[in-house]
Amino acid sequence: GFYPSPKHNKSSKRECDDEEFEYKPKKVKTENDKKAKKRKQEYEEDEDDEVCYFFFFLHMNFCIPPQVLLAWEEERYTDGSKWRFLEHKGPVFAPPYEPLPDNVRFFYDGKNMKLSAPAEEVATFFAKMLDHEYTTKDIFRKNFFKDWRKEMTPEEKSKLTDLNKCNFSEMNEYFKAQSEAKKQMSKEEKQKIKEENERVLQEYGYCIMDNHKERIGNFRIEPPGLFRGRGDHPKMGMLKRRIRPEDIIINCSKDSKQPKPPPGTRWKEVRHDNKVTWLVSWTENIQGSIKYIMLNPSSRIKGEKDWQKYETARRLKKCVDRIRAQYRDDWKSKEMRIRQRAVALYFIDKLALRAGNEKEEGETADTVGCCSLRVEHIKLYPKIDEQEYVVEFDFLGKDSIRYYNKIPVEKRVFKNLQLFLENKQPEDDLFDRLNTSILNKHLQELMDGLTAKVFRTYNASITLQQQLKELTCPDDSIPAKILSYNRANRAVAILCNHQRAPPKTFEKSMQNLQTKIDEKQKQLSTARKQLKTAKADHKASHDDKSKKAVEVKRKAVQRIEEQLMKLQVQATDREENKQIALGTSKLNYLDPRISVAWCKKWGIPVEKIYNKTQREKFAWAIDMAEDDYEF
Template structure:
């Protein structure tokens, strides 16, 4: 069965992220591939005459390239990014590259630039889009659907398949995550001359936009992408791939979670082995054992996976350096504690304190800042060792396994059939949150968080007042109906009871919602849900707890995990 499934595996992708290239396994190749190529964003249109950019208080008519980049900055002025020194410096340097010589000689100081009218115009356009009539929205929807119909599908081995990211990302300013050193840099417009097309020799070659040509047309049936280009900020390749909800992608997901599930049968033996290896006389074996402990227990990424051209000082387990850990004889009442502090994937800070010490002290002997902690280990060596313990086992499988098993255990501990739907969803999010904390999935609090919470609290206070009033009215109705045989009075009492009950339910729902929002303020729940949690656990939980699946999975996730929804019974165990 495994070989049959493996022979049909095709695509791997991540929603809304950089698409990675993936080679076919076992020499499997497609026979026919035809598509229309990627869809390019419209060209920039100059500003209206009544919207001006000002420098040092005077209006300046910018050249078209400089004006477009100026608008990118103006569009972000409500965001805290534009207040960060790194962002501003990177933006100004790249913006000046788009200016004419005369503009560069004039515009020397970003602080003297006034983007106010450009920002106001952008906000007006945003509001106008929000206030479109139903008829106008329908026209836009139909226009978008025509684009999807033309560019959003391909023919693969004579089967029609949806394409995931068929639209080329428009130019703009790079944001990154965390404190990325390249934030604010200009993401240049991708032209057809930058794009490599991949399709069958006997297919209709996609036509580039008028006046343009493709960088190259390939007929490589050993790779899984339809189009490829290199973005300028980090120098990484991006790919057009099949949609996440394609049948072939579903089979790939199934295999990923089955490998993690298989780890459950031998994880105790693997843990016993690396615990024994902690005492090995071979330094390389000891380092491998400590790294495995960190990957297993702390869910650290393996490391050594930085893309070519990436300059951010991000590390994983195998690429930790001496300055990333501090050893404490005692800390917070615990003995022999190691303190981690480093930038992980996407420049997200990892900070943790763990009681483990002896071997790390040995590894750090005669080393200085900048030296590798694991100087006799890299990701390739680690994964080679793991694959010898179990076919298909990599460091990432541990992350998937520990995330899924943690979710299942937390859901079991928090299970209460007497809870209402809102309380059940709070329990689910708390279980998911435990996984997000384990995997260090952080986010910055939404800029509208405080106002959103204030609005919700106002609704809670108003509902409390309504509840107090409803209780008083119920008390009065009971008093009037006491000792009376008048059915009308009894009916009034029942209505007042229902009103009180309804207010209590609504108040509880709002209070649970407030708790959930507060607890999720700096935690990103979607990353683990998308990439690390076996969806069959969530589907089975919904069936057991009588909760509709759309309460925890949006349409994108329901499409992506359609295979799990169809096959999972309520008694599924990871």
């Protein structure tokens, strides 16, 4: 009962005209066409005016208050400054630990044991995860027990020596009951929590940047817990410590009202660095990495940064042919380092591989990128499955997601790879004369601002644009067009290796959906029979009453057909995307103007492609892109 590819089976009945799909685009005040074209040409001729062009488009849209647009224009600085004035209230800390009720017990070796508050808190982190597979992994259990013992009293340390003898089941049941009670809250209780969250948001969720109120992204400090990591991370199970005011660095302007730390505490430091956009920072204890509180993606600074990212990728479009010609020439270089660099760049371009950064050995999971590929990660086949010069890749990429691909390459690339593999062991580097800093330096020489990520963004955006042109059928209904959009998005996600594990509820949700489809098919069968009967009655009587009855039944059939089609599209979409993460590429690698232009061209509500948060993030693209936008 899945909906076939709209490319091969077009819906010719009629366009879907449900009220939910009615869409009225915002009225936009535009310049005289000739003036606008002239302005656009000037922009294309002079790339230094990119930012001016950005604001030119924003000024054309009356949906944004004029004072906001003026603020955006005023706040651009040429000395590297991001702001002149910054004021905020600081972070919201995780609530203090509340000890468990006396009737919730912990057992060791079958005996009830009362834990000290610090030890009990860490024990609850493990208890909450008891049903998760993480707690069955040896490395997770080992790291947890080691860190848990650091929080114990000397007496507890002497008694608790074996994690296998610990019984957290009562704790686990208590937290399950708490979770269930939360779901069963009354409307009034939920409203009270909602109001409190809104109060906190209004107080801490906004800052003043150059007299402009901006939304803050993540103003709450993450509570303590157990580190999970991705894949088989060597540090999984370690204790993520509670962040305190003494760990916090505040960034604000000298003339602002500085945020006050909680009573009896102090900040680690207060800075006044207007060359950065973060408001708060601290160092987490697991990886030693710096965490930040930043502005919300919908803020002016984030929007401008996003726009510049895609403009850089568009600049690559203008010189990509020259770059490709150069790395092809470099495959024949007399220097091995240049050949290796050229083959690596070919992989980054053709396969959208990440560059792969150097890291401390044993500190993180064994994940690699293009520059850090080892001999064991590739296999060469002169001929396989009737294809010549095939390379098989098999390695763990970012977030321990497996990258597996068997792909034919150009003959000279294949010959070079054979050369790179000579006299090497499986654990040796494939590109032994290349690292990310060498590659990035070369990319900068090819084009200002060029990185492996720019290639990824360029190839992702170009792929989406091409796929949308190929897959979108003008005669399709809106749901079918949205299916085509998701298929185009999926092609990009596959290119970028954005995978996910199928959701745990996938089978159940598909069964529920199939039940709805079966029920709808029964309704359609009944409606068609009723239409047939009504037609027969009208043929016999030829009166107005029977004629109206036929029309009513015909409309009922059409309505049910459309409802069935929507359900079938939904089922197809879910099945095709169960192991593909569409969101990552949509938010980070795809120029949103391509999607907005596609929506405007085919009369699709932008709400069907981007949710509320995403529409706020890409407000600049929604305002700027016309239906003829080309990446």
